[in-house]
Amino acid sequence: MSEKLFESVGEAVEQIAAVPDTTDHADDNTESEENGPVTDTAADEPQAVQEIESLCMNCEQNGTTRLLLTQIPYFREVVLMSFYCPHCGFRNSEIQPASEIQPKGAKYTFIVESKDDMDRQVVKSESCDVTFTDVALTIPHQRGQLTTIEGLLTEVSESLSQEQPARKLSQPEAYEKIEEFLSTLADLLKGNKFPFKVTADDPAGNSWIEMRPGEPHTKWSKTEYERTPEQNESLGLVNADAQTETETEAAEESVRNNDEEEQVTMSNDEIHTFQATCPSCLRRCDTHMKLIDIPHFKQVILMSTVCDFCGYKSNEVKTGGEIPEKGRRIKLIVDDPEDLARDILKSETCALYIPELNLDLTAGTLGGRFTTVEGLLREVSEQLDMRVFQDSSDSMTDEQKERWKKFLDGLNEAIEGKRKFTLILEDPLSASYLQNVYAPDPDPNMTIEEFDRTEEQNEDLGLADMHV
Structure with missing residues (x-):
């Protein structure tokens, strides 16, 4: 299904170009209205962009939503959506990830060092916060976007500038501070403040900053992390009541088995299984653990977790002992x-x-x-x-x-x-x-x-x- 629906833009265009042009022979392929229904050959032609009539939330009349199901290089499938209302002129565009919520959250960090870096593509899902550390700017999670680093800064600058005339009269102090901040954004857009750092933090793991081959970790990096219970709740993976109930059951189970766990002595020949909480859906799941003795190093623990409810899988290696000084x-x-x-x-x-x-x-x-x-x-x-x-x-x-x-x-x-x-x-x-x-x-x-x-x-x- 993914291969059929989420083709690249180039593949979709090639398929459309491969369809024979039948417009010059419309008379041979259609019947008159007297003899039967007229065949609309244009409607049968493949379309790269799907159009859907939908309600305009601005004037409450019908407008048109255009959908493009495509793939982003080095990332995954997405749905690009664009709405236009011919009645009031309202426009809106956003991006929705077509894949499921990832097992872990993801944090991307990128150092902008040149004007060319300003053109890096950015996928910002509806759960992603983007931070420009050097100017203390955070763009909170809102609608999804497919844009560039320059596009993000330009949008913030335009949004703040729109209300400045009103602020100048009603809030002079806020006006002066925002003018100073807009001047800083203008320097970033002109390339007068290179380098600066941009971070995209998405608990759903569906956001992305474009990478290029051979880039060092000091310029582009990705870090995955386990979501907090609050982030799982905000993504709709669990509700607060179920989370509290699960935590209570886990605490009670821990108290009941405390004495037994203290008596367990692990050996290298045994595989131990114990109940844990899935970090994705917070349901009970089994974690398997085995000790491995690495010669001239230390003992490490191999851990494997599989959740039968949501399909979450994790294979990790844990080392023990105190945290070294260096x-x-x-x-x-x-x-x-x-x-x-x-x-x-x-x-x-x-x-x-x-x-x-x-x-x-x-x-x-x-x-x-x-x-x-x-x-x-x-x-x-x-x-x-x-x-x-x-x-x-x-x-x-x-x-x-x-x-x-x-x-x-x-x-x-x-x-x-x-x-x-x-x-x-x-x-x-x-x-x-x-x-x-x-x-x-x-x-x-x-x-x-x-x-x-x-x-x-x-x-x-x-x-x-x-x-x-």
Whole structure:
């Protein structure tokens, strides 16, 4: 159904162009009104945009809503809607995600460094807040939009400017402050305040800021997070009464089983199953847990959660122990195909870099993984290939396709052991691991160094407010 309904704009246009033109032979294909009904050949022609007669909320007469079901490159299917009323001239346009609410919320951060960056596409769903940190501007969640960074700033500027003449008379102080703020927005739009940061935070996970191949994590990053109960309620996934009842039952169950849980001793040969609360629908579900002892590192916990009600799935790797004072950076020079078979533990807080391939995975990407170097890179390749080439539309330019193809070709060469590269793991919690095949002796191709966490990292990890 998705492939049939949500075609790219280019595919829809090609199908329409492929339909033979029958307008010059209308007399041969229609009958006169005396002999029978007249066939409307125009109505049978395929349409890229669907038109629906709908009520105008401004004048309460009928206008026209146009719908375009399409795909956005590197993102997913969306519905573009545009309304126009010929009676009062009212216009409105918005975007609706055609996919379901994602298992986790998503936060995108992008650094605008040039006028070209102002043209980056932005999908802002109806549950997304967009923040321009450097100018203390937050655009709250409202109607969905498909726009650009420049479009967001322009819309805010125009909206504030409309009421300025009235404010000048009734609220002189507010008028002066808004004029100063409008001047700041004008500097941003003219490119006089580069660089600046824009953040899109969507609990539904259906918003997006355009990315381009090879961009470093310092410029574009995506972080996924578990929704709070309040966010689940605002998205309509649960109601307050059901949430309170679920929390009460969970607390009672925890009290009843407290003594039993204290007596449980985990071993590496056992798989433990316990009841938990699904972070998506807040219903009861089972979580499976198993201890794994990693030589020359520590014990880690493999956890798997599946919710039978909403289909939520999660596979994670958790590390235990106290929070270290410093982070850890591991560098490995991969110059032999055998290095690809090394075990690797990438925690949720770990970022991964390969400078030779322009590959940057920010913390939170792919979650926690315990696999091999080859397995991790292959998963990255498959994810990118699916999003870029299988799910993207042919609105991509030839230059963009070539850049992505070159990037993925280089990544596949590294996976096949045909290319030397440097693998860097940077974990502010020192919870990641890369196998030393020479252990307990030092590995000549591997270096491990500690570093001090930045204030921003402590804030993101929740350590800034932690007092013990």
